[in-house]
Amino acid sequence: MPVLDLWSMAFVFLLATFVGFQVIQNVSRLLHTPLMSLTNAISAIAVVGSIIIAGEQKSTFSTILGTVAVAASVTNIVSGFLITDRMLKMFRERKPRS
């Protein structure tokens, strides 16, 4: 691998970590449970790596591992986004008094 690729990946990691710290420190404490389920769903982006392994079918072994990994990641994507939305729907402002 060209050395530059390694360094550009290190830059991405560094910048994303800084952005992450900034953005997440601003998340209201009220929403820390939905925050965890949302970041969990987002990090299931690992599915992109698994999809290629399951789809390129280079060996039976790798296809099996890839398929299980896709299933695990899709579980997190589906349940993570759905439950985050379900929880967020419940956070309501005080109703104006009638």
Add this chain to the structure above:
Amino acid sequence: MTLAEHLTQASYLAAAALFILSLRWLSDPKTARKGVLAGVGGMSAAIIGTLLHPEIVNYTWIVIAVVVGSAIGVPLSRVPLTAVPQRTALSHAFGGLAAGLVGTAKYFLWLQDGELTTFRMAAIGIEVILGCLTFTGSLMAAGKLMEIVPTRPMTYRGQNFVNLALLGVAAGAALLLLFRPDVWQLFPVVVVLSLAFGVLMIMPIGGADMPTVISLLNAYAGLAAVAMGFALENKVLITAGALDGSSGLILSVIMCRAMNRSFTNVLFGAFGQVQPSSGTAEARSVKSGTPRDAADLLENAARVVIVPGYGMAVAQAQHRVKEIYDQLTKRGVDVKFAIHPVAGRMPGHMNVLLAEAEVPYEALIEMDEINRDLPQTDVVLVVGANDVVNPAARHDTKSPIYGMPIIDADRAKFVIANKRSMNPGFAGIENELYSADNTLMLFGDAKAVLGDVVKALAGDATH
């Protein structure tokens, strides 16, 4: 680069931007749901971009895996909200599993094709160690939360030494692989030892430490995704993993601060054993009251603060608590909720339960803010919370929770504390709040007893 490859990279770029926006919109409950949409959009973009990948020759197994994953994911998103901590632990386990499996598959594929560079080997080593220990560690945490595995800390002599030695050997084997990647027999050693370490790491951790542990496992799962991104040279994976990892880390730090403990202390301290406390010998008298007494105190107050704890979640009493809130606000009583950061079993646990019961979120107040109001509060109602209101944390230097920031319930004029019995809490520490002169104990199951309080309040309203 072909057009398809450009499209794939463009979709990853869009996904990274949407993920950051998604978390940004979570800063406010008003925009938060838009954040979920952005997340779904980013994920869809990345998946479509990946499916364009020319190396994919067959979609059969991908489709099957997506169907299976959705079939597990949909029911997992419909669990009762009291079960959210164990669902979260399970999802960290799935994240760890995916990282471990992809790392293993890539190791053998690259080894076979002679493409296993030292850099790739290092990234895979970190990915597999983190992925495997997150997998079993999170399963153990979920087991403890579901009470399949005993929630009490399990300790033995030399435990920390055994654990660290195990992790050390795993890391050593991974290091050897850097120099001799062809000795594939070392690879299963790394996998098995990391899996074992995950189990042993969580064994000594007690229920009250779950908020910290779940946050820490969240950080590990994120870092495993980052390592996978480095191995696969995939920048959107690095970005998403870094966002997840920094979120887990920030939450862990908040949880640790809220317990006045360090990371090492949480992981190696085996908190929560029953300790013979200094005050147990002298039998303290407590005043026990009826729901009627509690209702009288509450309805004659001008300001009431409710302190919920894990006991409220166990008893599923959040709806009764909301009814008390309704009864009192109807009479013009000012009612607020005091939320300790580590109340419950995961960060933000109490907020979600109370939001489910339709308590407006403006009434949910953080510890530091509510503590300023407590000296002017007439009645504090403690529901299933224990250590987070124990004044010993402020003055008893011998107490295991000394130094932990608490909600100053004892500074209010009256305290009503609901508890199942006089057994000590998770930390096994006696709570002097219960024997204070201005405290009225309300023994019994929270749901039943608070239901009686609601009835008493409602009865008064109709007279």
